Amino acid sequence: MRFDDAFVKDLQPKFEKAFADMAELEKGAIANPDENRMVGHYWLRNPDLAPTPELTQEIVSTIEQIEVFAEKIHTGAIHPPKAPRFTDIISIGIGGSALGPEFVAQALSPDFPPLAIHFIDNTDPAGIDRILAHVRNRLASTLVLVISKSGGTPEPRNGMIEVKKAYAGQNLNFANYAIAITMPGSHLDETAKSENWLARFPMYDWVGGRTSEMSAVGLVPAALQGINIREMLEGAKEMDDATRIPDLKNNPAALLALSWYYAGNGRGEKDMVVLPYKDSLLLFSRYLQQLVMESLGKEKDLDGNVVHQGIAVYGNKGSTDQHAYVQQLREGVANFFVTFIEVLEDRKSPSPEIEAGITSGDYLSGFLQGTRQALYENHRDSITVTIPQVNSRTVGALIALYDRAVGLYASLVNINAYHQPGVEAGKKAAAAILELQKRVVEVLQSAKTPLSLEEIAQKSGCADQIESIYMIVRHLHANGRGVVLQGNLGQLDTLKVVLN
Numbered sequence: 001m002r003f004d005d006a007f008v009k010d011l012q013p014k015f016e017k018a019f020a021d022m023a024e025l026e027k028g029a030i031a032n033p034d035e036n037r038m039v040g041h042y043w044l045r046n047p048d049l050a051p052t053p054e055l056t057q058e059i060v061s062t063i064e065q066i067e068v069f070a071e072k073i074h075t076g077a078i079h080p081p082k083a084p085r086f087t088d089i090i091s092i093g094i095g096g097s098a099l100g101p102e103f104v105a106q107a108l109s110p111d112f113p114p115l116a117i118h119f120i121d122n123t124d125p126a127g128i129d130r131i132l133a134h135v136r137n138r139l140a141s142t143l144v145l146v147i148s149k150s151g152g153t154p155e156p157r158n159g160m161i162e163v164k165k166a167y168a169g170q171n172l173n174f175a176n177y178a179i180a181i182t183m184p185g186s187h188l189d190e191t192a193k194s195e196n197w198l199a200r201f202p203m204y205d206w207v208g209g210r211t212s213e214m215s216a217v218g219l220v221p222a223a224l225q226g227i228n229i230r231e232m233l234e235g236a237k238e239m240d241d242a243t244r245i246p247d248l249k250n251n252p253a254a255l256l257a258l259s260w261y262y263a264g265n266g267r268g269e270k271d272m273v274v275l276p277y278k279d280s281l282l283l284f285s286r287y288l289q290q291l292v293m294e295s296l297g298k299e300k301d302l303d304g305n306v307v308h309q310g311i312a313v314y315g316n317k318g319s320t321d322q323h324a325y326v327q328q329l330r331e332g333v334a335n336f337f338v339t340f341i342e343v344l345e346d347r348k349s350p351s352p353e354i355e356a357g358i359t360s361g362d363y364l365s366g367f368l369q370g371t372r373q374a375l376y377e378n379h380r381d382s383i384t385v386t387i388p389q390v391n392s393r394t395v396g397a398l399i400a401l402y403d404r405a406v407g408l409y410a411s412l413v414n415i416n417a418y419h420q421p422g423v424e425a426g427k428k429a430a431a432a433i434l435e436l437q438k439r440v441v442e443v444l445q446s447a448k449t450p451l452s453l454e455e456i457a458q459k460s461g462c463a464d465q466i467e468s469i470y471m472i473v474r475h476l477h478a479n480g481r482g483v484v485l486q487g488n489l490g491q492l493d494t495l496k497v498v499l500n
């Protein structure tokens with residue numbers, strides 16, 4: 001990054017404020033004012049920091065419960081009714097309740113884990129089928145994690161209902177296989193309690209979904225896969241200690257935030273391309289996409305001014321991406337900066353030579369350096385984050401590094417990083433479409449003759465929603481839901497709709 005000392009000096013006062021904001025946040029201030037919530041993900045890896053002894057105790061005992069539970073599952077002390085051991089996990093969740101567990105599974109799951117994990121992170125029927133098909137013959141030994149902080153998100157609710165039906169289809173009592181991870185008192189929690197599910201683990205209102213990997217959300221699936229959660233927490237704690245220092249030049253998270261500010265003029269003018277040169281870190285960019293974009297992508301600042309902040313994040317892995325879009329990075333529109341994630345250790349065992357004195361790991365390392373240099377020569381800046389190897393401790397540390405960098409950057413640009421008001425609009429609009437669908441079906445049920453889209457719109461009292469109605473009937477038609485479309489699909493005014 002090409003910033004100079006003058007730039008660093010200019011930003012110093014903003015950093016003084018960011019460090020002070022962060023200290024308040026860690027002490028339990030209402031750092032998420034809109035939702036009137038504390039922001040406590042740092043306490044999860046250092047429970048002594050929590051603002052009350054009760055919270056400290058709750059965090060400590062949850063981690064212990066998770067370990068004891070995972071141990072009992074591994075030894076078979078807790079086993080399915082008709083099998084000696086659980087063999088698989090279906091983890092159902094979305095957003096912050098999926099991305100951390102998915103990233104960590106890919107990064108850290110052993111080659112032969114005690115339980116194999118499968119994720120349902122959408123309401124895509126074909127996606128759900130795919131997972132259910134994989135485990136069909138082992139459903140009687142498959143645990144189901146239903147993860148939802150709010151306990152009311154439609155996608156995991158739908159996944160749970162479909163998976164529950166699959167269990168019923170094999171005459172298995174879902175409750176004997178199901179575990180809920182959610183806020184106490186949520187709809188999901190009440191369901192799990194009343195149906196007497198196998199276990200329930202708490203998620204807290206003071207942990208945001210996108211920073212929940214070190215809560216039960218991430219720790220339960222990780223522990224079940226045999227991942228060392230104590231080391232992950234320890235790595236995060238060590239990074240928290242290193243990034244708590246109110247000294248810009250010696251604080252790696254502050255240096256990241258400074259670089260982001262420099263690259264995008266504090267207005268997100270450049271996108272963050274995340275390129276880990278290690279297959280197991282492939283999902284880090286997707287994980288960071290939510291962490292960074294949901295935290296920083298805000299219309300208004302803390303004083304209510306319209307600012308349209310954010311930083312776009314994308315990327316997969318190197319050197320693979322060099323054969324896809326690095327051409328544009330090197331020569332095309334210069335609207336990005338790259339973050340290279342370098343891993344020093346190639347593999348656990350010695351590497352064979354590909355050519356005299358050269359291994360495939362040497363190539364990977366050479367490609368990272370080469371690409372970095374080629375970009376720099378063309379005035380494309382980059383950051384390099386280096387870890388010695390991919391393990392529980394370094395993955396915990398990476399997560400913590402970015403948690404803190406996002407928090408500090410949010411202070412620099414004066415926004416609330418801990419709410420997501422923009423997400424609601426899409427959810428409300430989707431709910432309205434489902435209501436409209438019900439009305440459209442009622443209209444068609446009472447119709448004597450085929451109706452045009454315009455007639456349906458009028459009869460359902462939504463004259464201005466012809467396009468939505470078109471999309472609804474087309475979807476029902478494509479899925480054998482009793483709706484027949486007569487006429488030309490490409491010419492809306494010729495279409496007649498009837499129920500058969």
Ligand SMILES: O=P(O)(O)OC[C@H]1O[C@H](O)[C@H](O)[C@@H](O)[C@@H]1O
Nearest residue numbers: 095096097148149150153209423
């Ligand atoms: O864990 P849940 O309450 O089901 O939420 C899952 C996700 O959905 C929401 O729409 C939020 O934007 C995310 O921040 C959250 O992680």
